[in-house]
Amino acid sequence: MFTCREKKRTFISTNRFIVYFLFLEAQELLLEIYERLDDLDADKAEARAGRILHGLGFTKKMQNKQCKDFSGGWRMRVALARALFVSPHLLLLDEPTNHLDLDACVWLEEELRNYKRILIMVSHSQDFLNGVCTNIVHLTKNKLFIYGGNYDAYVQTRQELETNQMKKYQWEQEQVAKTKGFIARFGSGSRASQAQSREKTLAKMMESGLTEKVVQEKTLSLSFPDPGKIPPPCLMVQGVGFRYSDNTDWIYTNLDFGIDLDTRVALVGPNGAGKSTLLKLIGNQLLPTKGQIRRNAHLRMGRYHQHLTEQLDLNLSALDYMMKCFTDVTEKEEMRRIIGRFGLTGRQQICPMRNLSDGQRCRVCLAWLAWQCPHLLLLDEPTNHLDIETIDALADAVKNFSGGMVLVSHDFRLIRQVADKIWVCENQTVKEWPGDILSYKEYLRQKMQADFAPSKK
Template sequence: MESQERLLDIYERLDDLGADKAETRAGRILHGLGFTKKMQQKKCKDFSGGWRMRIALARALFVSPHLLLLDEPTNHLDLDACVWLEEELRNYKRILVMVSHSQDFLNGVCTNIVHLHKKQLFIYGGNYDAYVQTRFELETNQMKRYQGQQEQMAKTKGFIARFGAGSRSSQAQSREKQLQKMIEAGLTERVVHDKTLSLAFPDPGKIPPPVIMVQGVSFRYSDTSEWIYTNLDFGIDLDTRVALVGPNGAGKSTLLKLIDNQLLPTSGQIRRNSHVRMGRYHQHLAETLDLNMSALEYMMQCFPEVTEKEEMRKIIGRFGLSGRQQICPMRNLSDGQRCRVSFAYIAWQAPHLLLLDEPTNHLDIETIDALADAIKSFAGGMILVSHDFRLIKQVADKIWVCEKQVVTEWPGDIMSYKDYLRQKVQGDFIKKS
């Protein structure tokens, strides 16, 4: 009898978990995060670190806990997977607490924003844009109250100073009591804005076009592997501002490596201006730093022509590292600070063309905004791979879609491309429901 009751309990629990649909549901989650059917059968140990992060994210979503904690969930995703995850989390029925540097993603998912400021938590209703607007209004009103109190206190102190010992000393004493009560009741604090960061890439100077010519280029990694690209033709100049988009595995990073001469075309040719300098930022660039060295030592070693430490300090300081951060071992820096060292390294080469492969990973929102401003004021060209819709919207003039072995220009802007991806995701949800 006891065993039958236990068996019934197990069956009820399996029904609650939806065990009969578990494999289908797992496949849907993995598909949404970019895993093909063939990839879903591979062992976890055979995947790279970035894909293992996706597996960990898929596991968390599959378990569907009462409290889901996500720390930068979009870091290893492409735009397709970001849109899928946004739609998935938008309808999450339980508690979700998330840290993310993607404003667009926060806008699509969050209903409340928690701001950590001066070791206190401040809760704002609405998405990220609503938080920014509400915080601006609150700080504007706070500043008005602060200025009003300061003016009132100055007038009161002036009255007390002028009439404290004369015929109007009783009025002065009354004013002094009013002033004391105001102080005891608590004065409005002066608004202290978050420290702003300013990044800058130097003017590389002019070189005549064409800077890069890609002519009839096809590429695959080996004679037995599939073609990544076939018969590509396009040009790049100093006024090029392009974002590469497309599903994971379509070859966006590969294209940057071909342009940067890190890979050679299987057929066709890539002609480069003999004077062109290129600076390529990629996700693993910070991993090449010697963490036993300080940022100052590393940069002095890379650029021995800079003999004055103070000059190099200024160069590093332009990317938000100052004081002790420049002289301590880089292993003591955060991931975001190490990324800034990498940006300083690229900037000092004064490249004509920036090749940026997921530059926002490990950067906070303020640094991303500073990077966007630096790119907009940069006098050279730029090709960007990013999962951050907001950054792409700010800096890219054209959207190139890498898919099915070709590169085609998207007819609209990045937000119209996001709408296209969202419609595709919603269509997949309907088919699988």
């Protein structure tokens, strides 16, 4: 039994222990807070926030605007900037390059390449994945397979593994066939014991599991119909200038160029330079403030843009929508084949489009665009919401298309595949870039490094 004095001593000792323990815990928490503040450069937080926003295309004036005054695309950039500013231990990004231009993509690639914590990302841009990722996780047959290296390394490694797997599968199937044949021939008679031995070997082989046959994933094949020929010039832009009102600055002044059926050009340039505006001018959605745009009377143009899916009647199925748009197609089976060329099959064609994914709705828009049979494709960020396989199929379709194309895209790989020329929209004019898209990307990288380099006193 404890005396009162001993109980008091024990109580005091216990309290001291608790106080000491709480002190240590508070000290550790305080150290963690200091470390976190150091990681965030709390004393430089405002400057860091400005640097991130500037990298994503926000000017000084835009950085002081309220978020409610931005469009949906710019709000997505704000959300991305917030995630980068917080610098979490685990950063999850789903298609971070959507709504970005090439300048911002180059900046983001460099920013994520040097990210010091865990980054898990979903992206359709192979070029971006090559620049950022050190491991690729492939989800197939409800399993995850991890590959070391960037996306190109993943593709090469996977092909080698599948080749070896197929060789092993074929060898095993040959051994099984030979063994079964031997057992069938010599199951009785003088060599029956050998047949029984091989039967046991075959049973063990089957029990341990045979190598699965490599089943290639279904590839998508897109196509644009042959629009036929029209005599040049198809479209002439002569002395064109444009601004939205008398109170706004000129976006373009004195543009002069021509477009024919063999034109394959990509428009690049800083955000706000007017790339989408130029597509609208070419497509006759906007009229020039001065100058003129002369079009061949027989020229058909088809424009794909980021907000095209918003024009879909989501209560209709893809089949009904296409039948409504193209009344000359009277047979549903024919329209099914048309839609099927763009990767929508079976129930996807007849269910309400509100049940389709964003990528599937984009395929409906591509089918709608293709069946207009345009001579000139005007593509404004066509890769948003498309997966890598569909983007490759789109690139093949554009390469095999017999008409002209003007493209705005943040996907360097798509531009490299389909564009013969690079036009830079900047400083109220359009100039042809002397090199290819990779040299332009390097130019942007050097420009970005110069912009963000610490100033020398």
